[in-house]
Amino acid sequence: xxxxxxxxxxxxxxxxxxxxxxxxxxxxxxxxxxxxxxxxxxxxxxxxxxxxxxxxxxxxxxxxxxxxxxxxxxxxxxxxxxxxxxxxxxxxxxxxxxxxxxxxxxxxxxxxxxxxxxxxxxxxxxxxxxxxxxxxxxxxxxxxxxxxxxxxxxxxxxxxxxxxxxxxxxxxxxxxxx
Amino acid sequence: xxxxxxxxxxxxxxxxxxxxxxxxxxxxxxxxxxxxxxxxxxxxxxxxxxxxxxxxxxxxxxxxxxxxxxxxxxxxxxxxxxxxxxxxxxxxxxxxxxxxxxxxxxxxxxxxxxxxxxxxxxxxxxxxxxxxxxxxxxxxxxxxxxxxxxxxxxxxxxxxxxxxxxxxxxxxxxxxxxxxxxxxxxxxxxxxxxxxxxxxxxxxxxxxxxxxxxxxxxxxxxxxxxxxxxxxxxxxxxxxxxxxxxxxxxxxxxxxxxxxxxxxxxxxxxxxxxxxxxxxx
Numbered sequence: 097x098x099x100x101x102x103x104x105x106x107x108x109x110x111x112x113x114x115x116x117x118x119x120x121x122x123x124x125x126x127x128x129x130x131x132x133x134x135x136x137x138x139x140x141x142x143x144x145x146x147x148x149x150x151x152x153x154x155x156x157x158x159x160x161x162x163x164x165x166x167x168x169x170x171x172x173x174x175x176x177x178x179x180x181x182x183x184x185x186x187x188x189x190x191x192x193x194x195x196x197x198x199x200x201x202x203x204x205x206x207x208x209x210x211x212x213x214x215x216x217x218x219x220x221x222x223x224x225x226x227x228x229x230x231x232x233x234x235x236x237x238x239x240x241x242x243x244x245x246x247x248x249x250x251x252x253x254x255x256x257x258x259x260x261x262x263x264x265x266x267x268x269x270x271x272x273x274x
Numbered sequence: 275x276x277x278x279x280x281x282x283x284x285x286x287x288x289x290x291x292x293x294x295x296x297x298x299x300x301x302x303x304x305x306x307x308x309x310x311x312x313x314x315x316x317x318x319x320x321x322x323x324x325x326x327x328x329x330x331x332x333x334x335x336x337x338x339x340x341x342x343x344x345x346x347x348x349x350x351x352x353x354x355x356x357x358x359x360x361x362x363x364x365x366x367x368x369x370x371x372x373x374x375x376x377x378x379x380x381x382x383x384x385x386x387x388x389x390x391x392x393x394x395x396x397x398x399x400x401x402x403x404x405x406x407x408x409x410x411x412x413x414x415x416x417x418x419x420x421x422x423x424x425x426x427x428x429x430x431x432x433x434x435x436x437x438x439x440x441x442x443x444x445x446x447x448x449x450x451x452x453x454x455x456x457x458x459x460x461x462x463x464x465x466x467x468x469x470x471x472x473x474x475x476x477x478x479x480x481x482x483x484x485x486x487x488x489x490x491x492x493x494x495x496x497x498x499x500x501x502x503x504x505x506x507x508x509x510x511x512x513x514x515x516x517x518x519x520x521x522x523x524x525x526x527x528x529x530x531x532x533x534x535x536x537x538x539x540x541x542x543x544x545x546x547x548x549x550x551x552x553x554x555x
Contacts (some may be wrong), residue, residue, distance in 0.1 A: 127287060135297075136299065138296055138301060151348075176312045176316075176458045176461055177458040177461055177462035184458050187457060190455065191491060193305070193493065195299035195484075196299055
């Protein structure tokens with residue numbers, strides 16, 4: 097998986113801007129997990145589909161949380177490409193290329209954890225580089241929340257054994273090289 | 275309530291249909307679907323004012339997954355269909371989509387002549403250098419040494435087709451290359467392509483994770499073209515770049531100023547009943 101940290105290229109200048117980034121990050125996560133759930137359903141990998149659907153639901157609570165925090169504030173209305181994520185994609189976006197139709201629940205959680213860790217790095221970086229106290233405080237809170245998510249995902253992942261080498265071998269592949 | 279929740283803008287997801295893609299998980303075409311919806315949202319195009327036309331192949335399934343008008347046409351004929359539509363309905367935003375086999379082999383002739391005509395539409399080619407739907411044969415853009423298909427066990431041995439060089443030489447008015455893994459950057463370029471008058475050619479390198487799994491590395495190999503070469507109107511400079519960059523530069527690589535092909539329909543028929551009359555048995 098890519099090691100891009102997804103730090104912003106520039107400072108986040110206001111709480112409103114940070115909330116806009118946070119909202120985009122969480123919204124992308126909901127959509128990404130729902131897309132992944134759809135893909136797994138399409139390929140009859142129902143356990144992993146359910147898991148991605150649950151992850152999407154959890155992320156949607158985070159969207160609600162950011163929306164509540166944004167109450168009464170006017171957030172900048174940025175297009176997807178106007179967010180200055182390092183590497184171009186939000187921390188919890190850009191995971192689609194890592195999916196596999198035979199992936200196991202362990203992999204799905206690994207994927208989610210990777211996104212959450214990038215989100216932690218993003219908010220930590222914002223906190224470290226912020227010149228505004230309000231932004232720093234909010235970024236630290238958001239980083240701590242993301243760290244909690246990482247810890248929860250780690251516990252969740254312990255329920256599943258790490259798949260052995262060859263988990264992606266399909267004895268009856270849907271498409272064979274000639 | 276905040277502005278971001280109160281606004282009535284059309285969100286990218288609203289351009290997606292209810293049909294779920296059947297592409298292999300990990301396929302680059304998912305990213306392209308996301309980029310197209312983000313570009314439509316960026317331009318706030320009403321779904322009923324856009325039409326996405328395709329040929330045959332994995333990526334040609336694109337119209338099915340969008341809530342705009344669409345036509346999943348005949349192999350290699352997306353550009354012919356799209357040109358006809360644009361001439362008949364110049365008010366529509368017309369996008370043609372497809373893959374490298376559909377566009378440059380079966381539809382190669384249409385590709386050349388659409389570049390020449392310069393109709394005001396955008397052509398999005400999801401290039402994975404392989405025929406994926408028919409299980410992994412070499413396509414026009416496959417490297418000459420690729421040996422993984424039984425049809426070409428020693429590689430094709432022939433030069434790969436260079437779509438952007440051909441597009442430039444044939445008269446395309448906007449030329450860009452993107453990566454499907456950069457969904458946001460690709461969305462911006464598609465938006466610019468739609469905005470630009472004339473025929474816009476957007477090559478998106480979109481990995482086939484089933485038959486070309488090594489293409490997952492593309493995201494680490496592609497680099498933005500130098501600033502000085504981005505969006506040049508100098509066709510000689512663009513040609514030099516496209517002939518020497520080994521296909522790794524991304525961005526808007528040429529922006530032309532040619533007149534748009536938009537002839538007026540000559541039939542004189544304005545009423546659908548009159549048209550019906552012509553075809554009455």
